Amino acid sequence: MPTMPAARTVPRLLEDWAALDPAHEALVGGGERLNYGELLARVRETAAALHALGIGKGDRVAILMGNRVEWLVLAWAAQYIGAIAVGMNTWATAREFAYALQHSGVTLLAAAPTFLRQDFRAMLESIGPLAERAPELRHVVWVGEGDEAHVGGNVTQMSLSTLLRHGAHVAPATIDRLGADVSPDDAALLVYSSGSTSLPKGILLRQGALIENGWHIGQRQHVDENDRLWLAVSLFWSLGSANAAFNLLTHRGAIVLQESFNAADAIALIDSERCTVFYGTPNMVSAIAAQMPPGQTRLESLRTGVTIGSPDQIKRLAALGPQKICNVYGLTETYGNCAVTDADEPLDVRATTMGKPLPGFTVRVVDLDRGYPLPVGQVGELRIKGRMFAGYFNDEARTASSYDSDGFFRSGDLGMIDQHGQLIYRGRVTEMVKTGGINVAPAEVEETLTQHPAVESAFVVALPDTVNDEVLGAIVIARDGQEISEKSLEAFCRQSLAAYKVPRVFRILRESELPLTTTGKVKKAELKALFAQTGMVSR
Template sequence: MGDLIAERRQALETRWGAWTSTTLSGRFDMVAERFGDRPFVITDEATQTYAEVAAQSQRIAGGLADLGVRRGDRVAILIDNRAEFVPVKIAVARAGAVAVPLNFQYKAEELQAALAHSEAKVLVTIGHSMATDFLDALDAIAPGWETAGGGATLPTLEYVVVVGGGRDGALSLTDVAARGTDITPPETDPDSICDIVFTSGTSGHPLAAMLTHDMVLRSAYGSAYHRGFADGWRICFALPMYHVFGYVEGLLAAMFVGGAVVPRQVFNPRTLLEAVAREHVNEVLFVPTMTVGVVEEAAQRAYDLSSLESVFSAAAPAPVWLWERVQRELAPRTVYTGYGQTEVSAATALTMPGDALEVVSETVGACKLGGAAATEGYDGRLAQYRTVDPFTGEPLPDGAEGELSVRGPIVTRAYHADPERTAGMIEDGWLRTGDLGSVGADGYLRLTGRARELYKCGGELVAPKEVEDVINRFPGVGQAYVAGVPDERMGEVGAAWVVPDGDAVLDPEVLRRHCRTHLAAFKIPRMITIVAAADLPTTATGKVQKYRLAQSAVTS
């Protein structure tokens, strides 16, 4: 195993040589020139080669330029894991614009908040997802959007482009591509912003991490190097490409070896395993909830998984028994877990090939190797971690438990239009992660909890305040408190404690339906408890102690 990984890493380094900073579209064109006839995106409906994606992205970029998109303008992308996502993503970079990939589970008010905060000039959207009819949502947000854009509600939004059409009078993606002519790409600095990616809820104060071209490309190259991709490596995932896990660890990482991605629009263990067998997939990307479903399916039916070399499952802890089932049912050559977040361009830490299952279960790996993409001062890696006091931010001694803080060439430098959050979370290049843990003498990170209230449900970050605000708007609600509690399948799920207003009578199921109307599915509390204000645990000054509420949910 060690010799094989070393050979593959050397082949990658030989192919690309010393690191050269480029834009996303510039690097893609370099790959397409070498591997034009190879497949890059494989879906159930179509297979797109590198050359085809390049040509499509050039036409779409020309069309965006014809609409008035200029360097630095924001283009929001609301597309699920269908083939169109990729050429649109490359086209935005080619036009010198900034991509704002959006969660396709958003409801209308979440979409409005994201578009307003990002100050998007163009929205490229599908008609609907399983969660939301986006054309109806746009009708509610900005009536007449087909010809008037965002109107007074979203004054920066000039155009909405619909993938596949579906609304009379509205621009379709085909229309935009038809308007495109060969354009000379604007001079774009590789250190300029490539993506604005939302990390949390968007109805209150959204966190929108700004990632440069060089950040996402270095991170992707490091992933291909660290995990030892072979030439033509194929990766299958049902993770959304608006999320850095699917985007960087899947799409961009595969690009560096002329590989392909096999994105799934919906997570279904059976059809995913069928795709792995049919397309001779080498690696799958999961969060633990997906891993459980896949190993259960593989235990029930026979699939040809002989091509599968690697299983990478991250975003939440996974017990040893689950990794044992992965090895037994899927039989990969190696397994990985990792650690990262949107602000750090996906994974900054990964376990090593061949690590014992106990290591993969009890740690989240050591800082990701960078190969040629590493910068001076990081010992060949792409990040450096330390711990700080969660309250004062002061650095702690080596090995001490505290809040994990990270810096490196792939770590964001700021949040879009949010100087307060930037100042509070980033200091001298060090980003405070919000996670509690320690850095061992071996360099491996061990997580012990969360320093702040944000929690991850199925790999998606949830801001309790956003959920509380939605619940508090329901008639008869006096107070609402939300916290994350451990869950074996989802990592964490939301629990809500709701105090009625006066004599109001509240029904948890009715409250859950109210949340379902306004929030993406992963934000909806799994448990809702109606409580009296007197029963809430508080400090001496009257502040509600959410950690005690969460403890009560666990013990009950």
């Protein structure tokens, strides 16, 4: 049985693994391979350069690029000297980028000049004078550019190779001392929520908890040092940088990076690198399934990993390769996950529940109106205590108000605990529909709809009604090549749902018609307008 690493800081963890087995492969990406000895050397070299520029404990280092080796090296180098890595959204608009840059108060921004259709150099220039929009920014490092540097106002812009030369004269003993001064309680990572209806929150995560939670997540997946993670999930998400990366790092596994998701490239990379761990979302799974080469039905090397989705979506992924795939629940505030199914549990359990709370977490379900704990099987708000985030950056009031009087975090999520202690997610509290005085969790109805053989995905919202105050409206995306009618959907729902849970209105759309955030999440607040646009009302 593997034991949790003794290290509770990034510098100590990297040092321990490099000492134990320096030749063990750690990181693959962009044609580059680093073993644990080389990874430690690269991180220390970058940490020395950051220190030479005056960056120290508590300073923020922003990273804006795809899933490159440099992303993780820069993040771990910042954390090695007690600074805070800030994951910047590569899909952000100029307004969102400017907000995160200013709000986080970064000292250094490391960015690729371009990524996919984004021109980050032009975006940086478009947001206005940096002295006003990002007054604490002193350095911009362009990753993947030639060897040059120039100064514009108070900001020095340079290439990565120029940055590294700054650290050439920093004594190794200095980096040793800085790494030794890092504490498990030090903030290590600042992640911004997607902010589908408002400006994103900056969520601070601690060094020690990143390691502990990453370890427990991997234990539920039965990960060990022989595992190889395929990672195309964006590193600026906590799922990538706080969950997946620390899962493999704490188990001394290898991380295989795909700079940006492309289904055909993902298949080739997973096969050629013999990846065993899958991290991905249902839309990624659908794209991979559609791109499988003729005669190939499975990705044979895959074994375990995490995903989310309907029971049918999870079972389809298991059939594609990772038969031990795990379902999960959590928020960035809980370091990605606070509940994970065990890889050895039956697939039906892993497809229909999110597992038991991880060690170190307590999850309770409370009544929405009065806040008292609810018994097994009843839906209420999920509240969480344990290994929680350090706080919302520069927002003590918001941090304090996010906890109840018993010290439980108000997740804003609906869910229940079943008779076996397994958590079942039922959507957001704000999505709860009250029809005829009875609460209905949209997620339960969505789960039922996605069990229809012709349905790819479904989204259920509340619609105003003169008799019942609210009724349910369902937007349904049909699978490719499938035809579906409102009557057949209604009949299907009536087979397994109480009458008050059956949607009164259905709308069948193409996936391209859904309103999305910059990170690809459906904007549920805007779905109601899709009914109004066609004059649909409840009947």
